[in-house]
Every structure is written in C-alpha cells, then in structure tokens.
Amino acid sequence: xxxxxxxxxxxxxxxxxxxAIVSPVLLAFLAINVAQLEQLRGVNRVDLYRLALSLAPFxxxxxxxxGAALARVGEAEAAATTLLPLLNEQLNPQIAQTLLxxxxxxxxxxxxxxxxxxxxxxxxxxxxxxxxxxxxxxxxQHDLGSNRTQWLFATAFGLDFESKDSNSLVSxxxxxxxxxxxxxxxxxxxxxxxxxxxxxxxxxxxxSIAVETIVAQTLDVSVNELSLGPEQVVNGDFARWDSQxxxxxxxxxxxxxxxKIWNVGLFVLSVRDEIAQVRGAYIESDESKEPAxxxxxxxxxxxxxxxxxxxxxxxxxxxxxxxxxxxxATVWVTAExxxxxxxxxxxxxxxxxxxxxxxxxxxxxxxxxxxxxLLRSFSIGVAEFTQISLxxxxxxxxxxxxxxxVVIQNVxx
Numbered sequence: 001x002x003x004x005x006x007x008x009x010x011x012x013x014x015x016x017x018x019x020a021i022v023s024p025v026l027l028a029f030l031a032i033n034v035a036q037l038e039q040l041r042g043v044n045r046v047d048l049y050r051l052a053l054s055l056a057p058f059x060x061x062x063x064x065x066x067g068a069a070l071a072r073v074g075e076a077e078a079a080a081t082t083l084l085p086l087l088n089e090q091l092n093p094q095i096a097q098t099l100l101x102x103x104x105x106x107x108x109x110x111x112x113x114x115x116x117x118x119x120x121x122x123x124x125x126x127x128x129x130x131x132x133x134x135x136x137x138x139x140x141q142h143d144l145g146s147n148r149t150q151w152l153f154a155t156a157f158g159l160d161f162e163s164k165d166s167n168s169l170v171s172x173x174x175x176x177x178x179x180x181x182x183x184x185x186x187x188x189x190x191x192x193x194x195x196x197x198x199x200x201x202x203x204x205x206x207x208s209i210a211v212e213t214i215v216a217q218t219l220d221v222s223v224n225e226l227s228l229g230p231e232q233v234v235n236g237d238f239a240r241w242d243s244q245x246x247x248x249x250x251x252x253x254x255x256x257x258x259x260k261i262w263n264v265g266l267f268v269l270s271v272r273d274e275i276a277q278v279r280g281a282y283i284e285s286d287e288s289k290e291p292a293x294x295x296x297x298x299x300x301x302x303x304x305x306x307x308x309x310x311x312x313x314x315x316x317x318x319x320x321x322x323x324x325x326x327x328x329a330t331v332w333v334t335a336e337x338x339x340x341x342x343x344x345x346x347x348x349x350x351x352x353x354x355x356x357x358x359x360x361x362x363x364x365x366x367x368x369x370x371x372x373x374l375l376r377s378f379s380i381g382v383a384e385f386t387q388i389s390l391x392x393x394x395x396x397x398x399x400x401x402x403x404x405x406v407v408i409q410n411v412x413x
Contacts, residue, residue: 046075080105083102127155186281225396233298238274250298252296254376255294265293278385301371302370303368311393314386317355321380328347330345
C-alpha cells in the first residue's frame, strides 16, 4: 500500500510539474491569439505580445510575433532587441526584413550591416531601409562586398537586379572606384540628402487661405453655403509610416525606371517630417523609350460619383530641377477621360517655394469610377509633396459640370 501511495505521489508530482511547465506556454499562445484577433480589428495589443513572450521566452514563433508587433507600433529598439536572438536560427525572409528594418529604425546601423552580412545576399529589404543602409555603407566606408552593395543599390533605387537595361549601373555600384566618379558622388549626395531635413518649417508650409475659400471663389458661390465632404485620401499628410513596407501607410513607391519601355532612372524616394520627397539623381534619355519617372501612389482606389464636383488639393515644391525637361513634377489621378483630370498634369517649378494646388473637377463619364492619385517627378532635382486631400464639394444648388479648374498659389504670400 505504501509503495502504491508513493507511486501515486510521484505521478501527481510529475503531473503538477507538467502543468507548471505547460500552462504558461498555453497561456502565452492564448495571449498571442487574442492579440492577433485584436489586430484584425485594428487594435495593437502590444501588452499581450509582451506577456506571451515573458511566459514563453523560448518560443521562436512567439518571439517573432512579438518583435513584429513592436515594430508595427514604432518601438524599433524593443523590436530589434526581441528579434536578435533569432539570428542564431535560420530566419525566414519576413523575419530577416523586420529585424534589419528595426535595427535601422533604432539607429543601430553597425549592427544592421553586421546582421545583413550573416544573411543571404538577396535578403528582401524595403527601399527606405536599403537607402539608409547604403548611405551608411558609403559614409562609414564599410566593406560589404560587391554583391551585397549591388543588391542594396538596386533596392534603394527601385531597379530590377536582373534587368539588362539597368545591369551596368548596378554592376558598377559594387566597385569603390564608381563612388568617386561624378555620378557616384551625385548619387551619394542624393542618398544622403534623403535621410536629413533642411526644408521650410511647418509654420511656413501652412496654408494662408482655406481650400474652401479658394473653391468658393473659383466656383463663384458663397463660402457660407459651401462645405467639403469627408476626406477620401488615406494618410494624406504622410504622418503614419509602415516601417516594414518602407512606405507611408496607404501609399506605395512607384518606379517606372527599369529600362524596358522606360528609360533607366535613379530616384530616391523618402518620407521625413510629413513630407514625401522624390529626388532624381540620374536619368537616361533614349528617345525610343518613355521618360523615367518615380513617385508615391495611393494604394487604394477612391470611388468617384458621377456628376459630382470634387476638389483635389496638396502642397508641393521643387528645387534644383533644370529647365529643360518637358515634364518635371506632376500629379496623375487617372488615364480615363472626363474624370477630374486625365493623365499627368504638369506642375511648374517653384525654385524652393511651397505652393498649394487646388484642382476642381467632375466625373463626367456618366458612371461611378475610381481614381488613384500619383504624385511624381520626371526630372533631376527634388520634388516634395504633402497635405494631399480629396473631398466632395457640397453646395445647396446644382453646379453644372464644367472643364476642370486648376488654381496654384504660393502658401506663404
């Protein structure tokens, strides 16, 4: 009997020990599942991810999910620290990109370059992270090796690594001698310029006349009777940033620069201090191909109602753009005729001054359709954009559809 009791006691002790070990892990996965359900609702429960990791610190999956959650809410330092222990294991591409981006965002650039050297050469990196890493490589004279430097170069400038048209430039970028040429120095200046801010303060960029007033004056209606509908543009001030995509929330980099049907072009795209910047550094000029261009494209199509007036407005400025190009900075919303404004609308150079563009137009196609604003540059030099807005114009009386009207004014006059 004593032996049976002893055996039973050992079994109970073992069961309790097993529960003590298993329960925290079960609780950790429960916390992760709840956090992920909350994420689907747009709620970031970083506290639940932290709890899960504290309960199951040896779970690779939970560590990855926690690091990714921290990165999503901009806690780059914590994300990098959380994910670094996974470096000893084989990282999938998504974890590797999250770790590199977190290290760069946390300004742990030396570590980011060291980590990159332990990963496959063609590890996926978003263009913004690649730009900052390549800038650091050049600034610190860090020797990554030619293949890794070429991969960063192609990614930073939105080039196809395998494209025959851009292959010559990509290949040259892996050589130290390339970076002391006039082109190499110009490209480094463009890369370095995209990572700092030396532009007008926010007070100088604020509008002096409300958009409603400009619309009322243009349409010759009372401003007291006019109102603007809900905002249709996502993140038009570029205040929210998706670090993993390396792009503002709701927007995507647009590169038409890879050769093939376009000329090869080198543009650096960046967003700093709520300003989207397109910096052109090099553009080929083969007349048999379309012009190279790059910019920021609104990800989600915006539905436009028929026979209804809309106002599209934004701030922009250009600097260092030569007078020769037929197209410099432009705004594109659709290729469809009779919808607001068709194809690229050319914006005059501003020589460093901020201007507000107000475009008033209708969808005269007779049916519902969609548009996707694209703000871009075809030129060497800098084009910058911010405060993009699209709203329905609401007035008590019917306004007969007319030709699109464009008003461009200095904002600091």
